[in-house]
Amino acid sequence: MQPVHVLILAGYVLLMVLIGAWFSRRKAIADGEDFMLAGRSLPAPVLAGTLLATFVGSGSIIGGASFVYTYGPVAGIFFFAGTVIGIVCLYFMATKVRRLSHHTIPEMLEVRFGRPVRVLATVIILVAFVGITAYQFTGAGSILSIITPLSPAQGTIVAALLITFLALGGGLKSVAWTDFVSVVVIVVALVGSLAVVFIADVGGIGGYVDRLDPALTSLTGTLTPVQLLGYFLPLFLLILGDQNMHQRLASGRDEGTARKATIGFFGGAVLLLGTIILLASSSSFLLPDIEPGQAILGLAGTDLVPIGIGGLLLAGAFALIVTTGSSYLLTCSGNIVYDLVFQRRGSARNAQKALKLGRWAVLAVTVFAYVLGQFFPSVLALQMYAYTMYGVAITPVVLAALFWKRATAWGAIAGMVVGGVVTVAWESTGRSADINAVVVALPLAVTALVVGSLLTRGKTTDGAGAGTREQTTEGAHTG
Template sequence: MTLQQTSVIFFIGFLIFVGLVAFISGKLGNRTTSGSADVDYYLGGRSTPTVVLAFSYVTSSISAACFMGDPGIMSTVGWPYYWVVIAVIPGLIIPAVLLMPKMRMQAEKLGSLTIPEYLGDRYKSETLRLIIAGVISVFYIFPLVAQFKGAAVLLESFTGISFKAGLAIISVVIVFYVIVGGLKSVAWTDFVQGLPMLVISVVLVVLSLKAVGGFNGLEMKLAEINPDMLNIVQAEASDAQMSLSGVIGNFMFWCVIFISQPYLCSRFLAIPDIKRKTIGTFLITALILSSVYNSFYLCGLTGRVLFPDVPADYLTVTMAKEMLPTWAAALMMIGIFAAMMSTATSVLLVVGQAIGRDFYSKTINKNATPEQEVLVTRIAVIVIAAICFGFNFVNPPEFLSVVLYLGLSGIGSCIGVPLFSAIISQKSTKEGAIVSAIAGPVSYLVFNYGMAINYWFSCLLAILVSAIFMIGISTYINHSQKTQNGYKACVDPVK
């Protein structure tokens, strides 16, 4: 049996199995959780098992970039790009220790079901909620387009299904998973999809390292290709990915911008409780999974040695075809496809929530029932998926990672400072939050696209600008209020 035939069989079986999981989890969730349609759909009734949520948290974070885009970049940059892995693992864990317990506790107390709603309630600002919901609705189109394209390219490479036909299949499948059961359905499908991803991450890394002669052989062959690939960091240049400034900005990206993504930190609102055992289980599971999954970046280096003429974004796919048995290569296709679906379903759900809850039921129709709100969310999911399908059908983007990171940086630079300030400071004000939420993405676009500053360092500068506005405006507002209160006490003393 050929690889194409095997891949088609595996793919159909995978869709049927995961589809059943999504359908069953969605139906059970609707029957046995909170009794409120919106809480069940958005947060899985806060009853999804902790390990399943942790799987969803990590698998949603890795996406197509981890298995195709970033290994492709690493194949051209070399070891300096491994700073991404060094930063992403603590970036997923350490900030979660700070954010998770307080976000979960505060959100339940405030009755918040989405990240825009939580921040709007925390700062008592409808304007802030609408700004963040608007940024989510616009900027998340970019990573969604990247995921749809990556999955369609993958299907074309392995099954022979044309790009446009594969794009249509993917769009229908992803929409089904999201609308059938909300977060609980997405989390359980992420859990099931995470298992083949786990196997693939280990198998291909081990086989490819063995093929190049281990780490010693890898270093020798990389030195022959380009000695600069062995450097710790790249030289400072406008096109450098990981110069010293890029490395510093890289840590800011993963520890602030990435962790602030609503499709990730919304999992914090959905954990069953904030007991130490629950939090510990979530974090330990996430640490183990992220360490294993992100080892796949090494395939960028081994792949460059083994297949020097293959285009970067197709490198890992070629490695699977050439190095694995037919059935294993087909399983790898399923693993990468699962990674893309995990991110796409999570992001699509968050965009639908922003439209259905933050725009519709909280602004347009404040008397909407939970059922009406969920219906609008599902309609929004279908519309957004159709837009992503249209973009890829007409003019698909050339570089997956560039498009992906554009969307993530825009949203993270908007939400990062207001989110962390909401947790660590009682003195942060709504005025400071509103201005910082606008200043972050605007300054990121100016630094990265207007001034051509290194992408990662642009993220750092954007967060610094956003933080300066937050601190400066909040300090001024607090000082003004303190002065006014003191003045009132003088002219109207307590009797």
């Protein structure tokens, strides 16, 4: 335990708490709209920062670093390419997503497909996002165990409490601004660590290439192409249909702000993920005996980086994970409030009730996420399960709702049910350690969506609303 690291972490946690307290004032958070969508007031830099921080949490700092440490930098590029390519696609979707301005993904699906689709989508999203929240708790707890005398289990509890506080207080306004500050710190820490390690310890690009294990320099590392595809697809599918991404784009000041923020998101992701790949792969020969999940964070506890940069690295990574966890707590809360209770926008009284219920929902999701996190052996394993569940069962239906006019409610239901059931069934067999469930589940889910839609043209489920009335969707919740 380094006293300097503890002081830096304590100062950073205090800053996050103060930001959360500032935005929890009654003046800042008046109703559910402020709580979930920051009053649609976020400027482009803050929006870009919160997009980046939401997607680059413990799944990248710990899970992604573990993957790169184990399989090599080239395989790591394929792993993270799903994020980068997904952001490019998201850029072209940004204007439409901001124009629709829904609270949640199921809310948008109901306008297109009807209420049964909304309810089913809500259940699947909660299953997936509670899993993502769970590994933020675990990841942040792991960092606390490095910096402080706390055990990983104790650190997880402390992290869960802090994450819950930020989500309960100022909602998305609080989370977005803490995201922005966290991204600035983690970029400085990661780039600074990379510069020091490469110059002083690795010996530049030449030394990096010479010292890297030849087994890790092939195109797919030690994985087969099918296995590598199983890691690429979950990230790609998640970012396209991620409710967090859609909510943040909807929280921008206008459509132009959403597109500008997506450009900043892309640049920040390339910088951060590239740095993670180089640092984690360097750790494979600088720290050959370390646990893979500590490939980057473990550098802070050695003499490979200056103590100040190491402290910033740990504090920034912790803050990034904390705000990512808060984001997913918020989005789960939004599903409970707007998709299960207040399915129609109503009076100011309902808006106040939505705010109160949203905070109670945050507490409930915290408990479920903590319990779920106890059943997975690693951050990477939980990450792949959660990403696959969402990407297979939800993303194809979201894309069909936005861009395929022939999609029907029955097709959407078929796609979600097949995708979710196959994912759970494949995970339960234990085969996901060899081939990720997405490789099997995605083709079956898309086939069910397409075939189901083509066979049920002109038919609706009970309560189905608009069919293919996309113009209604676009006009229903504008600005």
